Amino acid sequence: MELGMVGLGRMGANMAQRLVQHGHRVVGFDPGPQAREQASQRGIDAVGSLDELVDALAAPRAIWLMVPAGETVDRTLAELRPRLAAGDVVIDGGNSYYQDTVRRAKELAVDGIAYVDCGTSGGVWGLAEGYSLMVGGDEAAVERLRPVFEALAPAPDRGWGRVGPSGAGHFTKMVHNGIEYGMMQAYAEGFAIMERKHEFGLDVARIAEIWRHGSVVRSWLLDLSANALQRNPTLDGIAPFVADSGEGRWTVAEAIALDVSAPVITLSLLERLRSREGDSFADKLLAAMRGEFGGHAIRHS
CATH class of the missing domain: 3.40.50.720 (NAD(P)-binding Rossmann-like Domain)
Known part of the structure; x- marks a missing residue:
């Protein structure tokens, strides 16, 4: 063809x-x-x-x-x-x-x-x-x-x-990206908690690799997180600025219009907006994940 x-x-x-x-x-x-x-x-x-x-x-x-x-x-x-x-x-x-x-x-x-x-x-x-x-x-x-x-x-x-019918494909992709926001946010917050537990000296890159095999939280996003952490365990040089393409906003607006409770997706969107105002390990990892799976540009500090 x-x-x-x-x-x-x-x-x-x-x-x-x-x-x-x-x-x-x-x-x-x-x-x-x-x-x-x-x-x-x-x-x-x-x-x-x-x-x-x-x-x-x-x-x-x-x-x-x-x-x-x-x-x-x-x-x-x-x-x-x-x-x-x-x-x-x-x-x-x-x-x-x-x-x-x-x-x-x-x-x-x-x-x-x-x-x-x-x-x-x-x-x-x-x-x-x-x-x-x-x-x-x-x-x-x-x-x-x-x-x-x-x-x-x-x-x-x-x-x-x-x-x-027409519109259903883009609607489904919109919701797909909203789910993606929530999954990424959960990974980023979990790794940020471990990174902050200084008395254990946790190797977050090694933990990501452990979780990739057999764990109930294994996924492609975790694979990409592991890749990013292996290359740069402390995420040095990555600015904690997480962009959004608009589809998360559309998903939240649709949830409101349909009277569907979607707190995880909504809060993950709000966290991306908040990332533009401060500094956090979680936001750096989110930015790194976007670079891994989509080739999106990473803003460097």
Whole structure:
């Protein structure tokens, strides 16, 4: 299958490369010439404009967006829409707000263009290990894209699936990230308690490694925490500033709207906001974990 990819940043390029490795043709566009050059070296057919991208794909086309959520998605769709035709499908693989996704799907449906939302998890490790894909949209459109999802997932029969209509994929990814906030906060607080128990002289890096095997709290996030602590046990040089991408805020707002009690997720979000005002070992570890699983930039003190 052939696919267009708009946005050849780190994650977009990694996803495109994984597709190429599985025998799919990917035509990619990015406004940055350096990103296009690097994509070409990965086997992606990089082009210099949206016109070239659309022309290079046989109808009906499938175009995957990996651009920042918000106005950039709307701007990209505004540029793409007159170049597309009925039967084409656009996939939004970013962290868009699900209500924006519902709106966009309705707008494109007027022209007979399907809009599929794909909540994507896996970070910088997805190229090698595969991505978790939470897909929303029309069943027929999703089924048409099955070869793409099967190639991107850890295996054709696991790690991906259609979770509902348009907006459901991004809604599910939003909640996924809210849960992630809570899990990360619990790990960070636990390790901070152990780090503060000076009379025991606890080796937190060694404890993280012990917990990775057989423990009921073992997880991929713990694996990443162990990696970070092995390299830098005291987290020297890492500023205790923890960013948030917005999905935790959306999850908390949705919980309030639905009258669902979500204190752990809510407090973990508030802790990230608090991290911007002070200094703590827990916040340094949270920042280190984000760097491990997503390649997110770490602010250095």
